[in-house]
Amino acid sequence: KRSKPMRETVVTPRVREIMDRRVISITEDEDIRVAAKKLLKGETNHLPVVDASGLLVGIVTTYDVSKAVVSDGRFRRVKDIMTRNVIRTTPDEPVDIAAQKLEQNNISALPVVDAGNRVVGILSAIDLGKLLPGRRWR
Amino acid sequence: KRSKPMRETVVTPRVREIMDRRVISITEDEDIRVAAKKLLKGETNHLPVVDASGLLVGIVTTYDVSKAVVSDGRFRRVKDIMTRNVIRTTPDEPVDIAAQKLEQNNISALPVVDAGNRVVGILSAIDLGKLLPGRRWR
Ligand SMILES: C[S@@+](CC[C@H](N)C(=O)[O-])C[C@H]1O[C@@H](n2cnc3c(N)ncnc32)[C@H](O)[C@@H]1O
Numbered sequence: 001k002r003s004k005p006m007r008e009t010v011v012t013p014r015v016r017e018i019m020d021r022r023v024i025s026i027t028e029d030e031d032i033r034v035a036a037k038k039l040l041k042g043e044t045n046h047l048p049v050v051d052a053s054g055l056l057v058g059i060v061t062t063y064d065v066s067k068a069v070v071s072d073g074r075f076r077r078v079k080d081i082m083t084r085n086v087i088r089t090t091p092d093e094p095v096d097i098a099a100q101k102l103e104q105n106n107i108s109a110l111p112v113v114d115a116g117n118r119v120v121g122i123l124s125a126i127d128l129g130k131l132l133p134g135r136r137w138r
Numbered sequence: 139k140r141s142k143p144m145r146e147t148v149v150t151p152r153v154r155e156i157m158d159r160r161v162i163s164i165t166e167d168e169d170i171r172v173a174a175k176k177l178l179k180g181e182t183n184h185l186p187v188v189d190a191s192g193l194l195v196g197i198v199t200t201y202d203v204s205k206a207v208v209s210d211g212r213f214r215r216v217k218d219i220m221t222r223n224v225i226r227t228t229p230d231e232p233v234d235i236a237a238q239k240l241e242q243n244n245i246s247a248l249p250v251v252d253a254g255n256r257v258v259g260i261l262s263a264i265d266l267g268k269l270l271p272g273r274r275w276r
Contacts, residue, residue, distance in 0.1 A: 036207040043244060045183065045201060062200035063183055065207055069174040099267030106181060108246050108264055125263035126246055129237030131270060 015098050016091035018130050019112050019121035025050045028079035032068045035060050035078050046109040048119045049082050055117045058082035088113050089123055098123055153236050154229035156268050157250050157259035163188045166217035170206045173198050173216050184247040186257045187220050193255045196220035226251050227261055233269060236261055
């Protein structure tokens with residue numbers, strides 16, 4: 001009878017354990033300057049864009065606001081610069097899957113949505129540092 | 139005779155192993171719109187600012203460019219919006235120390251400088267994902 005190989009159980013942390021629950025969001029008809037102010041005030045690079053019922057419809061970052069600087073006034077509202085195809089995660093997703101989404105898309109944060117597409121948090125690449133070997137988190 | 143406890147050697151990865159060596163930089167007298175263009179073209183949020191000899195004197199990010207959007211034309215050059223006190227790392231620094239710098243200062247990238255303060259790379263928080271348990275890198 002062959003001996004069983006030693007089983008190394010790696011408990012993968014979930015997004016909910018390291019995500020930030022305080023999310024500042026914006027709507028798509030707001031002025032770009034309002035978005036810029038929120039980004040500067042919240043000291044964040046990412047504003048989820050939500051519709052009237054709070055559902056995720058886009059994301060706008062300081063990167064997108066930079067487009068307004070080179071557009072010479074053509075872009076005025078959040079909807080002119082936001083990204084509509086939002087790469088997102090859920091509270092239950094394993095963190096390594098979320099990390100892959102960040103890397104593969106060269107983005108630094110993922111809105112965290114519940115089953116109804118409501119924004120419940122944001123996972124930023126900086127939060128991944130909490131999981132480095134030898135570090136404690138929370 | 140007591141048995142020795144099993145010794146778990148954790149080899150801490152160094153910044154050089156996960157940093158990005160392709161760095162786009164700018165000088166402080168450039169127009170903010172040039173910085174915005176470089177950021178958008180490089181698909182990055184961070185431009186190290188270097189002097190005429192290529193030494194690090196500041197950093198300008200899409201976050202800083204957003205300040206120009208709300209300043210109504212008061213800010214025009216990179217030096218008006220850049221951060222002078224740059225939090226940086228070196229190729230030999232252990233990654234967990236660099237990760238701490240990111241978290242504690244709520245920033246998403248660190249310029250990597252050699253002993254002569256020359257920029258040799260950039261370490262972004264996104265790169266930390268390469269080191270998550272169970273993942274392979276390079
Ligand atoms: C390509 S990234 C490059 C800048 C930098 N690497 C970063 O992490 O933000 C910038 C673009 O990604 C978009 N973006 C950021 N997070 C996103 C997400 N979770 N899903 C889709 N697009 C996103 C922004 O709207 C912006 O247009």
